[in-house]
Structure formats: structure tokens, C-alpha cells
Amino acid sequence: MQSLVLAVNPTDPFFTRLWDFIGVLHPAVVHFPVCCLVLAAVFIAVRWRFPQVSTDVTYYTLLIGAGFAVVATVMGFSFAAQKGFVLWWDTSSSKDETMSFHRWGGVIVTLLSLIAAGLAWRERSLPPSHGAKPWQLTTFVAAAIVALTGHWGGETVYGKGYAEKAIAGLFGYGDFPSRTPIGPAPLVLPPAATPPVSAADPVDFIKSVQPIFEKHCISCHGPTKKKGKLQLHTEELAGKGGDKGDILVPGDSKHSTLFELLTTPEEEDLMPPSDKGGPLAAADIETIRLWIDQGAHWPKGIVLQESK
Numbered sequence: 001m002q003s004l005v006l007a008v009n010p011t012d013p014f015f016t017r018l019w020d021f022i023g024v025l026h027p028a029v030v031h032f033p034v035c036c037l038v039l040a041a042v043f044i045a046v047r048w049r050f051p052q053v054s055t056d057v058t059y060y061t062l063l064i065g066a067g068f069a070v071v072a073t074v075m076g077f078s079f080a081a082q083k084g085f086v087l088w089w090d091t092s093s094s095k096d097e098t099m100s101f102h103r104w105g106g107v108i109v110t111l112l113s114l115i116a117a118g119l120a121w122r123e124r125s126l127p128p129s130h131g132a133k134p135w136q137l138t139t140f141v142a143a144a145i146v147a148l149t150g151h152w153g154g155e156t157v158y159g160k161g162y163a164e165k166a167i168a169g170l171f172g173y174g175d176f177p178s179r180t181p182i183g184p185a186p187l188v189l190p191p192a193a194t195p196p197v198s199a200a201d202p203v204d205f206i207k208s209v210q211p212i213f214e215k216h217c218i219s220c221h222g223p224t225k226k227k228g229k230l231q232l233h234t235e236e237l238a239g240k241g242g243d244k245g246d247i248l249v250p251g252d253s254k255h256s257t258l259f260e261l262l263t264t265p266e267e268e269d270l271m272p273p274s275d276k277g278g279p280l281a282a283a284d285i286e287t288i289r290l291w292i293d294q295g296a297h298w299p300k301g302i303v304l305q306e307s308k
């Protein structure tokens with residue numbers, strides 16, 4: 001998995017680096033409030049049968065869960081920004097869609113847990129009464145949405161449908177989820193964006209490479225979106241790279257992340273993503289390989305634009 005490899009730019013102001021640091025901790029910290037909120041719901045249910053379980057325990061578990069839900073959600077916003085996801089709502093690819101559900105599920109859980117903790121606090125000053133209380137119901141709803149949000153979080157890492165695949169694997173009617181696609185390559189090969197080039201001739205960037213980038217990359221790595229913090233529409237920005245730093249090593253396609261991601265067997269990392277036309281046609285991949293190996297020459301001042 002490449003997702004935790006983030007290039008740190010030492011010239012960034014300290015607060016930028018601190019903000020990124022906080023984001024990297026999201027996947028580790030988020031399980032704590034998840035556990036507290038589920039546990040609070042369990043305590044509430046257990047107390048109906050065994051009233052000797054202290055309300056205080058339930059209350060403090062809920063309060064700690066709500067507090068850490070706030071912390072984990074803030075971390076999540078930093079992490080998502082580092083991964084190049086746009087704020088608010090985006091359904092332009094299945095990854096973006098899953099991410100939007102995960103993000104807003106997390107926000108809703110956080111708000112519900114704060115409301116539940118507030119209601120429980122008020123409840124403590126009232127005389128004891130029987131029956132389900134609003135704070136208890138709110139905690140149940142929060143715990144249910146925690147489960148869903150966790151599932152979407154899993155899908156952002158392991159891909160859509162991983163849980164269904166795991167169940168299929170358990171009962172023997174399908175394969176376990178895998179990070180590498182199983183079986184032969186798809187039979188329908190995509191058409192090449194530009195005519196094949198010959199290894200003997202220099203690759204003409206404008207004629208052969210530019211149309212590939214414009215058709216397949218600029219929609220996500222251009223002036224409007226910068227997925228993985230990478231923009232590819234000018235020579236300077238392409239040279240700057242993204243999350244993982246440099247992506248182009250002129251003369252060395254083998255060590256160029258850009259080339260590696262065109263051919264990687266890891267379906268999650270493939271560029272363009274598999275639900276967005278990836279992988280490229282073999283001829284286009286070969287064109288980019290030759291272009292990089294010949295020095296990744298980018299004529300001065302050429303700015304790429306998204307094309308369909």
C-alpha cells in the first residue's frame with residue numbers, strides 16, 4: 001500500500017507539517033472513539049437487564065467517545081486533503097464517492113455523539129425515571145452509523161465490496177478480496193489515444209504524449225483537481241510531483257512513479273483508476289515509457305488542457 005508514504009517538504013511552515021502529521025494519525029486514532037461509542041451502546045443495553053451497571057460508566061464512555069470523535073474527525077479532514085480528496089461532496093469516481101460517504105458519516109456520528117452526551121448530562125440532574133431515554137436512543141443511532149462509516153473507511157483502503165467478497169470467500173462462493181486482480185487481463189483492450197511510436201525515433205511530446213495526458217490524466221491532475229496533490233498540466237508542476245514527491249525521473253522510467261502507476265498490478269493504485277479507463281492501452285503506456293527514457297522532454301510553455 002502506498003497510501004502512508006507522504007513526501008514531507010522541509011520548507012513548509014511548521015504548522016503545515018503539524019497539520020499533515022495530525023492527518024497521518026487518523027487511521028490509528030479513529031478506532032478509539034469507535035470503540036467507546038459502541039461500548040456506550042452496549043452498556044445501555046446491558047443496563048436494561050442488569051441495572052447494577054453504573055450509569056456513570058456509560059456516561060463517561062459516551063463522553064470520552066464524543067470527545068475523541070471530534071479529534072478523529074478533524075484528523076480525517078487533514079488526511080483526506082493530503083490524499084487529494086476535495087472537501088464537501090464528490091462522486092466523480094467510486095473512490096471519491098466512498099470517501100464522501102465516509103467523511104460525512106464521520107461528521108454525523110460526531111454530532112450525534114455530542115448531542116447524546118449533552119442529553120445524558122441533562123438527564124443526570126433529573127429524577128430517575130423508567131423507559132428508554134432520548135440520549136440512549138441517540139447513542140444507538142450513533143453506534144449504528146459508526147459501523148457504516150467504518151465500513152466505508154475500509155472501502156477507501158481495500159476497495160469497494162471488500163466485505164461482500166470476504167463473506168463470499170468464507171462461504172466458498174467467491175474469492176477473498178485481493179489487492180491484485182485475479183485471473184486474466186480484461187479482453188476488451190482500450191483504444192490507444194495516439195499512434196504507436198517506434199523506439200528508434202524521438203518521441204514527439206506534443207503529438208504523442210500530450211493527447212494521452214489530456215485525455216486520461218488532466219481531469220484529476222490539472223488546474224481544477226489535484227488528486228494525490230499532483231498536477232500534470234505544466235512542466236513545472238509535473239516536475240514538482242505530488243504526495244510522494246518526484247514522480248518523473250527523466251531517462252529512467254523504471255524509477256518513475258508516474259510510469260509505475262500505469263502498469264502496477266495493485267488495482268487500488270492503478271492510474272488512471274480502473275473505473276476511469278485504466279489501464280491505458282499498451283501502445284500509450286509504451287509511448288510514455290519511451291518518452292521518459294528519452295529524457296521526458298516537455299517543450300517550453302506547453303500547458304495541457306483536459307480533453308474527452
Ligand code: HEC
Pocket residue numbers: 003083084092093095212213216217218219220221227228229230241242243244245247257258261271272273276280
Ligand atoms: C479519476 C481520477 C484520476 C485520474 C483520471 C488519474 N488519476 Fe492519478 N491519482 C488519482 C488519485 C485519487 C491519486 C491519489 C491516490 C492515493 O494517494 O492513494 C492519484 C495519484 C497519482 C500519482 C501519485 C502522486 C503522488 O505523488 O502521490 C501519479 C503519479 C498519478 N496519479 C498519475 C496519473 C496519470 C499519469 C494519469 C493519467 C494516465 C492519472 N494519474 C489519472 C486520481 C486520478
